[in-house]
Amino acid sequence: xxVVRDLRVLLRFSGFRRLxxxxxxxxxxxxxxxxxxxxxxxxxxxxQTSPAAIASAMAVLLLPYxxxxxxxxxxxxxxxxxxxxxxxxxxxxxxxxxxAALVLVSAPLWLFYLAALSVTAVNRFxxxxxxxxxxxxxxxxxxxxxxxxxxxxxxxxxxxxxGLAFLVRIPAPDDASADAVVVVLGAGLYLLGALASLRIGRxxxxxxxxxxxxxxxxxxxxxxxxxxxxxHLGQRRRAAQSLASMAMLRFCYGALTVMVLMLxxxxxxxxxxxxxxxxxxxxxxxxxxxxxxxGLGFFVAAVITPWAVQRVGRFGWIALCAAGAAxxxxxxxxxxxxxxxxxAVFVMxxxxxxxxxxxxxxxxxxxxxxxxxxxxxxxDMLFNVAFVGAxxxxxxxxxxxxxxxxxxxxxxxxxxxxxxxxxxxxRRNGHxxxxxxxxxxxxxxxx
Numbered sequence: 355x356x357v358v359r360d361l362r363v364l365l366r367f368s369g370f371r372r373l374x375x376x377x378x379x380x381x382x383x384x385x386x387x388x389x390x391x392x393x394x395x396x397x398x399x400x401x402q403t404s405p406a407a408i409a410s411a412m413a414v415l416l417l418p419y420x421x422x423x424x425x426x427x428x429x430x431x432x433x434x435x436x437x438x439x440x441x442x443x444x445x446x447x448x449x450x451x452x453x454a455a456l457v458l459v460s461a462p463l464w465l466f467y468l469a470a471l472s473v474t475a476v477n478r479f480x481x482x483x484x485x486x487x488x489x490x491x492x493x494x495x496x497x498x499x500x501x502x503x504x505x506x507x508x509x510x511x512x513x514x515x516x517g518l519a520f521l522v523r524i525p526a527p528d529d530a531s532a533d534a535v536v537v538v539l540g541a542g543l544y545l546l547g548a549l550a551s552l553r554i555g556r557x558x559x560x561x562x563x564x565x566x567x568x569x570x571x572x573x574x575x576x577x578x579x580x581x582x583x584x585x586h587l588g589q590r591r592r593a594a595q596s597l598a599s600m601a602m603l604r605f606c607y608g609a610l611t612v613m614v615l616m617l618x619x620x621x622x623x624x625x626x627x628x629x630x631x632x633x634x635x636x637x638x639x640x641x642x643x644x645x646x647x648x649g650l651g652f653f654v655a656a657v658i659t660p661w662a663v664q665r666v667g668r669f670g671w672i673a674l675c676a677a678g679a680a681x682x683x684x685x686x687x688x689x690x691x692x693x694x695x696x697x698a699v700f701v702m703x704x705x706x707x708x709x710x711x712x713x714x715x716x717x718x719x720x721x722x723x724x725x726x727x728x729x730x731x732x733x734d735m736l737f738n739v740a741f742v743g744a745x746x747x748x749x750x751x752x753x754x755x756x757x758x759x760x761x762x763x764x765x766x767x768x769x770x771x772x773x774x775x776x777x778x779x780x781r782r783n784g785h786x787x788x789x790x791x792x793x794x795x796x797x798x799x800x801x
Contacts, residue, residue: 361503363499364503370491370500372550372553373491373554376550381512382543383540385517390533390536390540392615393523394457396616396618404749405751409745410463412741417739417742429479434561436555436556439554443545443547449469450473450537486560490558517642524639584732590720590721592720597717597736599772601736603675605768606765608740609761610761610765611745612744612748613752613761616756617695621756643696651699651700651706658708659707659708659711668715673780675706676776680767682698683765687762688759717730
């Protein structure tokens with residue numbers, strides 16, 4: 355396989371191997387920590403789980419990426435990146451250990467969220483540091499290859515970390531100590547990531563020169579750059595239309611994710627909201643299965659999207675993704691039973707990732723190169739804010755057990771609106787060859 359061949363080539367670079375080991379350990383720890391957060395907020399008998407609590411947890415996980423992302427690079431250009439990886443992972447290990455202690459003593463939920471927010475905020479700098487360091491460990495000829503494979507490997511590591519967390523948590527006694535054990539596991543992986551970074555020379559990851567511009571001026575320039583990027587996006591109608599449709603599909607995905615979480619916790623736990631240990635463990639197992647099914651949808655989307663875009667065009671494929679979800683999600687989800695809802699989760703994953711791959715390509719091909727970085731920063735912010743906003747809407751609509759035909763039909767209506775809009779855009783743009791073209795299944799989506 356080409357991917358395996360490319361990875362073998364990259365692994366010949368000792369710097370890349372060492373940097374990749376830091377990424378794999380760091381992102382596997384992220385996966386463990388995210389599952390631990392979900393388990394404590396959603397499945398802990400000590401917590402009265404509600405859609406509002408889930409929405410808060412999602413805000414903790416995602417908003418630091420949205421708000422800190424565009425500004426992280428300014429600081430990274432002033433700090434040695436090896437030190438960012440070392441001290442960032444050490445700090446996260448300490449903060450995760452503090453979070454575990456808060457779980458054990460049943461601290462107020464807001465204090466738990468504050469500790470978890472600190473962990474995910476530091477994560478933004480570590481991930482940006484890993485990406486910024488890549489040009490220092492591979493040659494220019496293989497940089498594109500490294501940029502493609504390294505984040506993908508990290509995503510797989512995060513998924514594996516989440517699976518490991520489920521394996522540890524599900525058979526454990528159903529009390530706060532089990533959640534604390536999972537958090538400590540994440541802290542241990544963060545510590546291993548810090549130790550792995552010591553194998554990299556202190557000055558080998560850059561930056562080669564420290565900018566002389568004052569930090570306050572650099573931050574102000576970033577803010578002005580984002581505004582300029584937003585204006586440029588307003589002049590690129592195709593890119594703006596694709597981003598708007600992607601945000602709406604992400605919104606739908608977020609709303610249904612909260613519903614599945616609540617169904618797993620209460621409606622599918624073996625006893626209508628009961629807190630019996632076996633029921634809760636069954637709900638966690640179903641949630642883990644839902645995560646896997648959604649990932650399968652992402653994978654299928656990556657395989658079929660290039661083929662589909664060649665035949666129906668970029669906007670046509672986004673429209674078909676939305677239309678398929680509009681038809682299949684309510685048909686599968688309205689019974690509110692595990693097996694058909696898992697089918698709806700697969701459809702959601704396929705539609706969301708298929709549209710995202712296509713949107714990435716539209717933005718890359720429609721936006722001037724000098725603005726592309728800023729537009730993708732705005733893209734990431736919009737992507738995560740849409741998900742958190744959807745969780746907020748779900749918190750207002752969902753009953754305690756998560757059974758809400760109204761939410762399902764609301765999401766189906768939004769899917770249908772996106773499909774109709776994109777079909778209209780496609781017709782206005784003419785034959786699909788004018789908006790078609792090959793796409794690459796890059797920049798994968800997380801649950």
